[in-house]
Amino acid sequence: MDTSDGYSNEKPSTSSSSSVMAPVTSAPSISIALHPLVIINISEHWTRIRAQTGKPSKVYGALLGKQKGRSIELCTSFEMKMNLNPNDSSIEEIDLDFLNTSISQFKQVFSDFDFLGWYTTGSAPTESEIELHKKICSINESPVLLKLDPFGKHTDLPVTIYESVIDIINGDVKMLFIELEYNLATEEAERIGVDHICQHSHSNTLVQSAVADHLNAQYSAISLLNNRIRVIYEYVKAVKEKKDVKKNNEILNEIQSLCNRLPVMNSPNFYKEFYTLYNDVTWISYLAVIMQGSNTLNQYLNKFLVMYDKAITKRGRSILI
Numbered sequence: 001m002d003t004s005d006g007y008s009n010e011k012p013s014t015s016s017s018s019s020v021m022a023p024v025t026s027a028p029s030i031s032i033a034l035h036p037l038v039i040i041n042i043s044e045h046w047t048r049i050r051a052q053t054g055k056p057s058k059v060y061g062a063l064l065g066k067q068k069g070r071s072i073e074l075c076t077s078f079e080m081k082m083n084l085n086p087n088d089s090s091i092e093e094i095d096l097d098f099l100n101t102s103i104s105q106f107k108q109v110f111s112d113f114d115f116l117g118w119y120t121t122g123s124a125p126t127e128s129e130i131e132l133h134k135k136i137c138s139i140n141e142s143p144v145l146l147k148l149d150p151f152g153k154h155t156d157l158p159v160t161i162y163e164s165v166i167d168i169i170n171g172d173v174k175m176l177f178i179e180l181e182y183n184l185a186t187e188e189a190e191r192i193g194v195d196h197i198c199q200h201s202h203s204n205t206l207v208q209s210a211v212a213d214h215l216n217a218q219y220s221a222i223s224l225l226n227n228r229i230r231v232i233y234e235y236v237k238a239v240k241e242k243k244d245v246k247k248n249n250e251i252l253n254e255i256q257s258l259c260n261r262l263p264v265m266n267s268p269n270f271y272k273e274f275y276t277l278y279n280d281v282t283w284i285s286y287l288a289v290i291m292q293g294s295n296t297l298n299q300y301l302n303k304f305l306v307m308y309d310k311a312i313t314k315r316g317r318s319i320l321i
Contacts, residue, residue: 019127020125020127020130020176021124021125021176021177021178022165022167022177023167028178028179029163030071030163031070031071031072031181031182032073032074032144032182032183033072033073033074033182033183033185034074034159034161035065035076035184035186035187036186037077038075038077038119039148041078042061042077042119042121042148043148043150045059045061046148046150056150058092058121059079059121060094060119060132061077061079062079062102062117063077063117063146064077064103064114064115065113065114066112066113067114072116073185074144074146075113076113077119078102080098080099080102081094081095081098081099082094082095091128092128092132093135094132094135096135096138096139099139100139103139114140115140116140116143117136117143118132118136118143118145118146119146119147120132120145120148121147121148123147124147125145125147125177129145130175130177133145133164133177134175137164142164143164144162144163144180145162145163145177146159146160147159147160161179161182162178162179162180163178163180164176164178232255236252236255239252
């Protein structure tokens with residue numbers, strides 16, 4: 001990538017980055033599984049903003065995924081809204097109201113995903129990112145920070161993930177970052193998307209992915225079918241309007257025979273089968289909703305029984321005392 005068009009605005013100083021990093025002796029406490037979709041989203045976000053503004057700029061977003069114990073799986077992400085500090089226009093602040101609304105809306109669609117942290121672009125963490133991280137802690141007590149370096153020159157992924165730790169520096173309590181190790185976790189749909197992107201990104205060759213080849217074949221077939229139907233339509237229209245086209249009964253018979261092969265949608269049998277299939281699909285949808293409601297009610301009853309048993313046990317102990 002070209003590093004001569006404003007990257008210096010993103011690159012922090014060495015002293016600033018080292019002052020926010022915890023000592024090497026600090027050991028990470030969580031394991032991270034990173035999905036390629038997160039990297040693709042961040043890369044697209046940064047590239048789009050750069051194309052719109054004409055210069056590289058820092059971008060910010062939220063990380064969503066699943067957490068089980070000390071294992072975190074980062075599955076997807078979305079953009080965060082940033083506001084300028086009214087007292088200092090060079091400082092950006094997170095719009096927490098917008099972030100909370102976006103998280104609640106996302107939870108309605110993906111109920112299994114939780115807000116696990118945030119992302120930004122650049123090389124090493126800075127003091128300003130520590131301040132942003134503290135505000136993120138109001139939503140998640142221990143969020144992670146993912147940084148993607150668009151101008152990274154090493155062969156590995158230019159992605160670094162950090163968690164925050166509290167340490168005492170010169171008698172003062174400070175929040176510091178500690179780097180985490182991560183592994184890539186992929187699903188079938190992600191592998192197809194990554195293959196498609198890898199074949200087309202920054203490539204001057206005619207190499208295409210399997211998805212692009214399949215879509216191009218379908219597009220060519222549909223275009224060819226549309227052209228042939230248009231030729232038939234224009235011929236029948238010209239014959240009907242008695243233009244300079246001779247009527248050919250053999251061709252008209254073939255057209256009629258072709259039309260007879262098409263499904264007749266005005267037939268009573270068609271509507272009967274259509275509504276039967278529609279009712280089956282509707283009943284399946286209703287059954288899924290009922291099962292989901294029954295499962296929710298069952299979970300509520302289980303929790304109620306657990307709390308009720310605890311209350312009975314506590315009351316029995318007080319009586320014995």
